[in-house]
Amino acid sequence: MKHALKITLLASLFVGCAGAANADDQTTLNDAARQTAGGLLKTLGGELKAALASGGAVEAISVCKEKAPRIAAEAARKTGFAIKRVSPKNRNPKGVPDAWESAALASLEARLAAGEKPETLDMSAVVDTPEGKVFRYAKALPTQPLCLSCHGTPDQLSPEVKAKLSTEYPDDKAVGYSVGMIRGVLSIKKAM
Numbered sequence: 015m016k017h018a019l020k021i022t023l024l025a026s027l028f029v030g031c032a033g034a035a036n037a038d039d040q041t042t043l044n045d046a047a048r049q050t051a052g053g054l055l056k057t058l059g060g061e062l063k064a065a066l067a068s069g070g071a072v073e074a075i076s077v078c079k080e081k082a083p084r085i086a087a088e089a090a091r092k093t094g095f096a097i098k099r100v101s102p103k104n105r106n107p108k109g110v111p112d113a114w115e116s117a118a119l120a121s122l123e124a125r126l127a128a129g130e131k132p133e134t135l136d137m138s139a140v141v142d143t144p145e146g147k148v149f150r151y152a153k154a155l156p157t158q159p160l161c162l163s164c165h166g167t168p169d170q171l172s173p174e175v176k177a178k179l180s181t182e183y184p185d186d187k188a189v190g191y192s193v194g195m196i197r198g199v200l201s202i203k204k205a206m
């Protein structure tokens with residue numbers, strides 16, 4: 015009897031600790047994901063600006079095509095996070111959002127409509143999956159003036175950009191955006 019009580023106590027202690035550890039993990043992971051996303055966007059934004067200034071939009075397409083995944087892969091290697099960019103109107107055929115990302119985007123859109131600033135919109139969650147708990151994070155990628163030469167309305171895209179995009183991305187859906195709209199999300203995940 016005494017023994018059984020001890021086991022129950024130990025078990026509840028253990029459960030209690032596990033709960034606390036998970037809460038901590040989410041906060042820690044959220045901070046790390048935010049930092050990773052911030053650093054990544056700064057690097058990518060800098061590369062994009064430099065490429066646009068030196069070679070124009072046609073040249074800068076390669077920054078988005080080759081450098082963006084490379085910068086993300088480098089950050090992934092350093093942090094252990096899986097990192098990708100997704101959008102319901104994707105340009106890269108692999109950029110299709112999964113169920114969690116679609117739901118996250120809908121809630122970020124709702125917060126944008128309610129008056130939050132697009133630059134600070136992000137969210138995270140711990141999701142139960144058959145493989146265990148997974149930390150998920152999504153940051154809104156707002157359309158800025160700098161994005162319009164490749165994601166704006168058709169009249170904002172030069173004939174050269176249109177030609178290059180239609181060769182490299184025949185199923186491109188990522189046009190028609192205006193400043194302030196959410197172009198997509200930076201999605202980060204990690205098994206816990």
Ligand code: HEC
Nearest residue numbers: 071074075078079099101104105106109161164188197198
């Ligand atoms: C020089 C052209 C160019 C500019 C400027 C540009 N992009 Fe892109 N963007 C692209 C290309 C090309 C891709 C596809 C990259 C790939 O193959 O993964 C892309 C992909 C994306 C994706 C991934 C989802 C998808 O549609 O495939 C997001 C999100 C995105 N861009 C957001 C932005 C934002 C936000 C800006 C402005 C800060 C921006 N882009 C500026 C050309 C551009």
